[in-house]
Amino acid sequence: MIKYVIRGGRPLSGEVSVSGAKNAALGVIAASSLVEGVTRIENIPKILDVTLMLEILRELGAKVRLVNGSTVEIDSTSIVNTSASYEAMRKIRGSYYFIGALLGRFGHAVVAMPGGCDLGVRPIDQHIKGFEALGAEVKVKSGFIHATAREGRLKGAHVYFDVITVGATINVMIAATMADGLTVIENAAKEPHVVDTANFLNSMGANITGAGTDVIKIRGVESLHGGTYSIIPDQIEAGTYIAAVAAAGGSVLVKNVIPKHLECITAKFSEIGMSFEEYDDALLVSRTGKLMKTNVKTLPYPGFPTDMQPQITAALCLAEGTSVVTEGIYDNRFKYVDELKRMGANIQVDGKVAVVEGIESFSGAPLCACDLRAGAALVIAGLAAKGTTEIRGVHHIERGYEKMVEKVRGLGGDIVCVDVPDADELSEVG
Ligand code: EPU
Numbered sequence: 075m076i077k078y079v080i081r082g083g084r085p086l087s088g089e090v091s092v093s094g095a096k097n098a099a100l101g102v103i104a105a106s107s108l109v110e111g112v113t114r115i116e117n118i119p120k121i122l123d124v125t126l127m128l129e130i131l132r133e134l135g136a137k138v139r140l141v142n143g144s145t146v147e148i149d150s151t152s153i154v155n156t157s158a159s160y161e162a163m164r165k166i167r168g169s170y171y172f173i174g175a176l177l178g179r180f181g182h183a184v185v186a187m188p189g190g191c192d193l194g195v196r197p198i199d200q201h202i203k204g205f206e207a208l209g210a211e212v213k214v215k216s217g218f219i220h221a222t223a224r225e226g227r228l229k230g231a232h233v234y235f236d237v238i239t240v241g242a243t244i245n246v247m248i249a250a251t252m253a254d255g256l257t258v259i260e261n262a263a264k265e266p267h268v269v270d271t272a273n274f275l276n277s278m279g280a281n282i283t284g285a286g287t288d289v290i291k292i293r294g295v296e297s298l299h300g301g302t303y304s305i306i307p308d309q310i311e312a313g314t315y316i317a318a319v320a321a322a323g324g325s326v327l328v329k330n331v332i333p334k335h336l337e338c339i340t341a342k343f344s345e346i347g348m349s350f351e352e353y354d355d356a357l358l359v360s361r362t363g364k365l366m367k368t369n370v371k372t373l374p375y376p377g378f379p380t381d382m383q384p385q386i387t388a389a390l391c392l393a394e395g396t397s398v399v400t401e402g403i404y405d406n407r408f409k410y411v412d413e414l415k416r417m418g419a420n421i422q423v424d425g426k427v428a429v430v431e432g433i434e435s436f437s438g439a440p441l442c443a444c445d446l447r448a449g450a451a452l453v454i455a456g457l458a459a460k461g462t463t464e465i466r467g468v469h470h471i472e473r474g475y476e477k478m479v480e481k482v483r484g485l486g487g488d489i490v491c492v493d494v495p496d497a498d499e500l501s502e503v504g
Contacts, residue, residue: 075466075493075494076468076469076491076492076493076494077464077465077466077468077491077492077494078453078456078464078465078468078471078479078489078490078491078492079462079463079464079465079489079490079491079492080438080453080456080457080459080462080463080464080465080487080488080489081438081461081462081488081489082322082436082438082456082457082458082459082460082461082462082463082488083322083458083459083460083461084322084457084486084487084488085322085323085324085325085486086318086319086322086323086324086325086326086457086482086485086486086487087324087325087326087485087486088326088327088484088485088486089326089327089328089329089484089485090315090326090327090328090329090481090484090485091329091330091481092307092308092311092312092315092328092329092330092331093117093119093120093121093144093307093308093311093330093476093477094116094117094118094119094144094304094305094306094307094308095119095266095267095270095305095306095307095308095309095310095311096119096121096123096124096308096310096311096474097168097240097265097267097310098266098267098270098271098305098306098308099115099118099119099123099124099127099305100123100124100127100166100167100168100171101168101171101244101248101267101268101270101271101274102115102270102271102274102303102305103115103118103124103127103128103131103148103168103171104127104168104169104171104172104174104175104248105171105175105248105251105271105274105275106131106136106148106150106274107131107134107136107148107150107153107172107175107176107179108150108175108178108179108248108251108252108275108278108298109148109150109278109298109299109300110150110151110297110298110299110300111149111150111151111298111299111300111301112147112148112149112300113147113148113149113150113278113300113301113302113303114141114145114146114147114300114301114302114303115145115146115147115148115274115302115303115304115305116144116145116302116303116304116305117144117145117304117305117306117307118144118145118146118305119144119305119308119311119476120143120144120476120477121472121473121474121475121476122469122472122473122474123166123168123473123474126162126165126166126169127166127168127169128146128148129162130158130162130163130169130172131148131150133155133158133159133162134153134154134155134156134158134172134176135152135153135154135155136148136149136150136152136153137149137152149300153179156176156180156182156183156184157183157184157185157218158172158184158185158186159186160186160217160218163185163186163187163188164186164187164188164217166188166473167188167196167241168188169185169186169188170185170188170198170201170219170241170245171241171244171245171248172185173185173201173205173219173221173245173249174201174205174244174245174246174247174248174249175248175249177205177210177221177222177223177228177249178228178248178249178250178251178252178253179252181222181223181226181227181228182221182222182223183219183220183221184218184219184220184221185218185219185221186217186218186219187214187217187218187219192406192409192444192445193404193405193406193407193445194404194405194406194407195405196404198219198241198242200235200236200237200239200242201239201241201242201245201246202219203233203235203236203242204233204235204242204245204246204249204259205221205228205245205246205249207231207232207233208223208228208229208230208231208233208246208249208250208253208257209223209224209225209228209229209231210222210223210224210228210249211224227252227253227254228249228250228252228253228254228294229253229254229255230250230253230254230255230256230257230292230293230294231257231258232257232258232260233246233257233258233259233260234260234261235259235260235261235262236261238261238262238263238288238374239263240263240265240267240268240374242263243259243262243263243268243290244263244267244268244271246259247259247268247271247272247275247282247285247290247292248271248275250292250294251275251280251282251292251294251295251298252294252295252296252297252298253292253294254294255293255294256291256292256293256294257291257292257294258289258290258291258292259289259290259291259292260288260289261288262284262285262287262288262289262290263374263375264286264287264288264374264375264376265374265375266306266309266332266335266375267306268285268286268290269285269286270305270306271285272285272286272290273285273303274303275298277301277303278298278299278300278301278303279295279297279298279299280292280295280298281293281294281295306332306335307330307331307332307335307355309331309332309335309336309339309379310379310381310382310447310474311475311476312328312331312336312339312357313336313339313379313381313382313385314382314385314447314450314454314475315328315359315481315485316328316336316339316340316343316348316357316359317343317382317385317386317388317389317450317451317454318385318453318454318457318482318485318487319348319359319360319361320343320346320348320361320365320386320389321388321389321391321392321454321455321457321458322454322457322458322487323361323458324360324361324485324486325358325359325360325361326358326359326360326485327356327357327358327359328356328357328358328359329355329356330355330356331355331356331357332355333352333353333355333357336357337376338375338376338377338378338379339378339379339382340357341378342368342370342378342386343359343386343389345366345368346365346366346367346368346389346390346393347361347362347363347364347365347366347393348360348361348365349361349362364393364394365389365390365392365393365394365432366393366394366395367390367393367394367395367396367397367432368390368393368397369397369398369399369400370383370386370390370397370398370399370400371399371400371402372400372401372402372403373402373403374403377402380401380402380403380404380407381447382447383399383401383407383447384407384410384447384448384450384451385447385450385451385454386399387399387411387414387421387428387430387451388414388451388452388454388455388458389454390430390432391414391419391420391421391430391432391433391436391455392432392433392434392435392436392458393430393432394432395432396429396430396431396432397429397430397432398427398428398429398430399427399428399430400426400427400428401426401427401428402426405426408423408426408428409444409445409448410443410444410445410448410451410452411423411428413441413442413443413444413448413452414436414451414452414455416439416440416441417436417437417438417439417441417455417459417463418433418435418436418437419433419436419455420432420433435458435459435460436455436456436458436459436460437459437460437461438456438459438460438461438462438463439459439463439464440463440464440466441456441463441464441465441466442465442466442467443465443466443467443468443470443471444467444470445470446470446471446473446474446475447474448470449465449467449468449470449471450471450475450478452465453465453471453478453482453489456489457482457487457489466494468491479491
């Protein structure tokens with residue numbers, strides 16, 4: 075077990091380079107299992123979720139070779155299994171993309187119900203609706219999803235999603251890539267990682283148009299070939315460093331970004347007083363004065379992302395006046411608020427709405443991260459706080475942020491990762 079220890083109160087400065095996008099990498103890794111040949115994927119983030127996805131691929135029979143820290147070669151020609159173990163699958167949400175991939179390539183998949191952050195109810199009914207429309211029979215039995223194409227191969231169809239869902243859009247798109255005929259997905263999610271997964275598949279020979287709009291058309295192909303693909307930069311990691319500068323102050327050049335993907339984030343941070351200078355693939359982020367209050371509602375892309383909600387809330391705790399943060403995607407994404415309150419935050423949560431009264435400063439405290447973005451919010455608060463903050467549960471953070479401690483230290487933040495003796499860990503459970 076490890077914990078982060080942060081001595082806060084230092085403004086951030088310097089440069090930070092953003093890694094490849096977690097949620098794009100998960101889609102692309104699963105989609106690579108459709109390919110008969112070698113796929114070389116570059117700009118892969120070095121995070122726990124990616125390691126787990128690659129483990130699942132190996133378990134299915136693919137050959138996976140790490141070329142260097144951020145490049146991996148996957149040869150899925152040898153995939154023989156169409157079922158993956160509960161152990162690997164349950165730990166990670168993105169594992170559900172293997173249902174679409176295996177069903178699309180082999181007409182059969184047995185995959186454990188997915189895990190992921192506990193953000194309230196996270197049904198997969200829209201994934202199932204999509205697979206059924208494509209001619210699959212889907213049953214959930216003893217914690218596993220069993221999906222079988224009735225005619226051996228999926229058949230193109232119209233799929234209309236009742237809610238905008240990133241996961242089901244990517245999953246059904248992957249499944250339809252090698253289906254017989256045309257699939258049209260309506261009310262599709264438009265997130266950059268949906269587009270990235272479509273671009274990856276197209277570069278391997280798929281025929282997908284419209285990704286990034288709410289109608290995606292997929293004309294099924296017989297097979298996909300190998301190739302090289304580079305994952306887009308992580309919009310949420312970049313946003314997290316923007317929120318850190320907002321809370322702690324300073325000026326940071328956030329490198330390796332696609333500024334267009336960040337507009338939904340920078341628009342809100344501009345409202346609260348942050349300034350941005352845009353370059354081709356970098357943003358200079360600065361806080362010069364006091365933060366100002368604002369209201370935020372999380373929405374599907376291009377709205378403000380739910381995956382940035384805890385981080386902006388941490389920054390708004392230090393803004394002048396009262397801000398209202400409304401969670402528009404999940405039922406229960408304010409669990410971290412109790413931890414911020416230990417640092418002196420003044421936040422009232424009622425269901426999906428948090429009312430945040432600005433305070434002068436946070437005071438350092440012992441904290442526990444309950445999920446990935448919650449953990450990021452606690453790091454942000456710790457960097458801005460007076461005194462020392464200790465954060466446990468940081469395995470959640472390491473699921474999705476590459477080298478956060480190293481990157482923050484590179485910006486002058488005083489953060490270290492230390493081992494927690496087992497006995498110490500146990501004494502806290504009781
Ligand atoms: N939903 C349904 N039925 C479904 C699928 C989704 O009702 O079949 C609902 C969900 O309950 C939720 C909403 O639709 O209320 C959106 O869910 P979505 O499917 O878009 O989310 P997801 O695919 O489970 C991905 C990311 C999340 C991110 C969301 C929203 C991955 C692996 N996860 O989750 O990332 O919050 O999209 O953008 O791509 C994170 O990175 O911290 C994270 C939680």
